[in-house]
Amino acid sequence: MQDDDPDAGDDEDWEPSQSMRFIIPYDEGGGTDVYARGIIEPLIDAMGEEIQIDNVPGGGGLNGFGELYGSEPDGHTFAGSATPLEVPPQMLDDPGFDQRDLEGIANIGRSTWCLVVNEEYEDEVETFDDVREMHNSGEWDSIGIQEPGSPQDIMTLLAKYGDEYADEYDWQWEDRVQYTGTGPIAEAVTSGEVPCGIGTDAGTEPDVSAGGIYPVATFFSEGSEVYPDIPSVTDEGYPEMDFIAGVTRGLYAPPETSEGTIEELTARVEEATEDERYEEWSDETGNPIFYEGPEEANAAIDDAFEEMEELEVIELIEEHA
Template identity: 30%
Template sequence: MSDRQYRISRRSFLASTTIGITALAGCNNNSGQVGAAYPSESLSCIVPFGQGGGTDTYARQIMPKLSEVLDVSVAIRNAPGASSLKGTGELVQTESDGYSFGVFNPPSTPISYLVYQPSWDIRSLVPVCTYGQTPYAVFARSELGVEGLRDLVERYRTDELSIFSGLGRGGIVHVAANVMRTEYNLEYDRYVSYGGGGPAIRAAVSGEVPIVATTDTAASGAVASGDLEPITILSSRGSSIFPDAPSPSDEGFSSIDYIGQLTRCMFLPPGTDTGKRATLEQAVQTALQKNSAQKWAKQTGNTVEFGDHEAARNALKRSLDTIQQRINIDEIMNGDT
């Protein structure tokens, strides 16, 4: 799309949005001042993970482009803790005026929700859209020379390796590690947890731990620097960042796609009106089509793809349903690993 076409498209988008929101303003208590266009002031994006991880990386690429489309600033607020439940819980309890939204990634946060069972209802969030797909992967320190998942399993079996690391206990990586223990005979002795992808990667790079599981996005810099190597991509779709890295099924293991692949989603607080949801939904779609977003995706291998609010709703529901059917959460949390 040329700059001139983009300017015309953007004017058309803002004009149609203003008309739609103005029509809704008089009949919806959440619409603010009658006749006022939405958004008319800065937006806040809650990222329930620390800086430097995959979710934060995506947010810091996409939110400036969303800001350009909507012509208001979009501030990113990292709220890590409790395996992403701290920030997600804040979103659930945030005022439903349309000026705060959050991002998280089924099945990651839904797993934490099922493990810890907070008092709030994650299903009450208003889905906006999806904006990417990201696989989890297992990485090893380069000097170890691990050659694939089968070699990794053998090294744990012979006690050459004993520690497996990733995000916090009760989070998706901890659960995936336990699934790999059961399905792949990955016999690690101790699981070491970190508060996000960034800290986990830094621990592996420093030599504090030999193996780490996190998203391909989070580990891309450490692999580029030669500190880490991808061992297996925990999704049969593979990784666009590490296209040569095998998945478990490539080596004859069973697929664990239901916990190996993230869908990156955006949600609004409960009760946010659908007119504001529609504005954000269309704005994200436009932002992802911008040349700068597509260029970043192509250069880094990070997948950027739009799905509507129903796609986000289905990603959350599917995760909650599948995890409860496939995984014994109580057994994992009552174990020592």
């Protein structure tokens, strides 16, 4: 991803000189938005300039990525990601750009996909087994997910149709109601528009804390740090889906951003991740935080494309669209 141009590092003395734009390619209240707002104050101090969070939802994250792709590579515009969430939408429908051309700045956290249920069912639905039974018995017919190609879309398809998964999951949902992000999914479950939904632990936590929904399981075999007391589907005896069940929270700059600019940006992001305010936010919410540099951020996207291709995920999506 980094430019091989020998002059690419000439901008080694770069520093922010104007207000900055932080693109979030999902709605307010989703996990990517939650992470952005968790780190924003330390990040403003580290950058020394104001930073405006700009939610640009739609297209499975590609609307926001498109905004970033077309921005000036001057260091003043960057975007959050939820890799691998944005990868299948690009593989399904060419958006006119390749997210692998974006320049990684850093990874700052990780989330997992969790199944949440309307509190009306708290006395009778406690596990994934219970949710599955509600759908298989016909008492429930719907579940809230994101757009075609989203991790939730892929997980629910695998659990009903996947060669290596369907026999053991046998999850006979009827309708998947699609939303633009975890925030709207949590709202829909809270209101009773759908009885349950799948969202990130980071994105559902504010609604769980406020009441109205509760988590019953995570699809990530290692569990959820946000909800340490809920089991994973693997704990309940189902095959793991870790290739799609974890979300890396990354930051990216436009293509052709100079090496020197990336180096300065990532140093300031690392400073923000070490700020006690970000650590306190992590402790309060349970959202895990860490710092990884540009190389790891770039690899997160590249690896996701390779995994999707190897598992022929796009063929499964297209077959059951």
